[in-house]
Amino acid sequence: MVSQTTPAAAPAAPRTEPAPTYQPGIDICDRGTEMVFVADIPGAQPDGIDVRFEDGVLSLEATVARRELPGRIVRQEYGVGNYRRSFRLGDGFDASLISADYRKGVLTIRVPRLAAVRPRKVEVRTA
Amino acid sequence: MPTFRAGFPLPFDFAPQLEELRDELDRVWTTLSAPLAARAGEAGFPPVNVRETDDAITVEAELPGLESSDLDISVADDALVLKGSRPEGGPQPAAGDGERKPTVTWHRRERGTGTFERRIPLPVAVDAGRVEAQLVNGVLTVTCPKAPQCQPHKVVVRAG
Numbered sequence: 001m002v003s004q005t006t007p008a009a010a011p012a013a014p015r016t017e018p019a020p021t022y023q024p025g026i027d028i029c030d031r032g033t034e035m036v037f038v039a040d041i042p043g044a045q046p047d048g049i050d051v052r053f054e055d056g057v058l059s060l061e062a063t064v065a066r067r068e069l070p071g072r073i074v075r076q077e078y079g080v081g082n083y084r085r086s087f088r089l090g091d092g093f094d095a096s097l098i099s100a101d102y103r104k105g106v107l108t109i110r111v112p113r114l115a116a117v118r119p120r121k122v123e124v125r126t127a
Numbered sequence: 128m129p130t131f132r133a134g135f136p137l138p139f140d141f142a143p144q145l146e147e148l149r150d151e152l153d154r155v156w157t158t159l160s161a162p163l164a165a166r167a168g169e170a171g172f173p174p175v176n177v178r179e180t181d182d183a184i185t186v187e188a189e190l191p192g193l194e195s196s197d198l199d200i201s202v203a204d205d206a207l208v209l210k211g212s213r214p215e216g217g218p219q220p221a222a223g224d225g226e227r228k229p230t231v232t233w234h235r236r237e238r239g240t241g242t243f244e245r246r247i248p249l250p251v252a253v254d255a256g257r258v259e260a261q262l263v264n265g266v267l268t269v270t271c272p273k274a275p276q277c278q279p280h281k282v283v284v285r286a287g
Contacts, residue, residue, distance in 0.1 A: 003147055023150070023153070025237040025238045025239075026235055026237050026238065027233070027235060027236050027237065027238050028233070028234040028235040029231050029232065029233045029234065030231065030232040030233075030234065031231055032230065038238065040189075040191040040192070040238055040265070041191065041265075042189040042190070042191040042264060042265030042266050043189065043264055043265065043266045044264060045264070067187075067266075069178050069185055069187070070178070070180050071178040071179050071180035071183075071185065072178065072179055072180075073176070073177070073178055074177040074178060074179045074184070074250055075175065075176065075177040076176050076177075077174035077175055077176060078174040078175075078176060078189065104191060104192050104193065104194065104264065104265055105189070105190070105191030105192065105264045105265015105266065106191045106192045106265065
């Protein structure tokens with residue numbers, strides 16, 4: 001079971017114009033041996049993405065640099081900002097084998113289950 | 128961005144559930160409180176931001192997961208037309224063991240897939256032959272140079 005959670009709110013630092021934070025759209029699927037998270041994080045850079053697994057909670061955070069384009073805004077249908085989202089996975093995952101891959105604006109995180117808790121088919125032998 | 132924050136420490140047992148509820152409320156609130164233009168844009172995908180300078184119109188859109196080859200961009204009747212498709216990728220099942228069928232269980236599917244077409248009216252005539260587009264980390268930027276007759280003509284004031 002996967003449930004969404006929120007990290008403890010950090011004390012708000014005084015900033016003149018804080019960048020908005022968005023929750024990325026995400027697909028989550030269970031492949032048996034691992035959980036796979038696919039998140040839309042357009043406009044980020046790999047070194048601006050922070051993926052953590054602590055106390056059974058997987059969290060992803062991405063800082064997106066502002067795109068300062070010249071000219072006046074004629075139409076604005078979406079905002080640009082940072083991304084943050086987290087999920088409670090619980091135990092049974094191997095934190096040391098978690099991998100994250102970012103390409104084409106899509107972040108894919110693979111969280112493998114510990115070998116001991118993977119689903120396993122037991123052969124039934126006959127005498 | 129508006130958030131629903133509890134102003135007091137929550138009882139330990141209920142805190143996680145309340146946090147999850149708050150996250151969901153945040154999502155709903157963000158959708159409802161989006162600018163009108165954005166909500167109107169829900170009729171058309173992708174949402175775009177458009178800027179105008181003296182010599183060009185710039186259209187930006189977020190299209191994560193797409194390659195240049197998934198996109199078809201054209202200019203027709205003073206409008207920019209964005210066509211494309213986001214392929215149904217996604218994780219494949221783990222290899223089966225021969226007898227048992229491999230399975231994938233989806234917990235959330237929030238990312239859309241499929242084809243889209245959107246026509247974005249441009250405020251002025253553009254030079255269709257010089258329109259350029261680039262797609263970097265899922266962000267599409269289309270630069271449409273204005274047609275010469277639509278560019279401001281600077282008048283030089285001579286000294287007498």
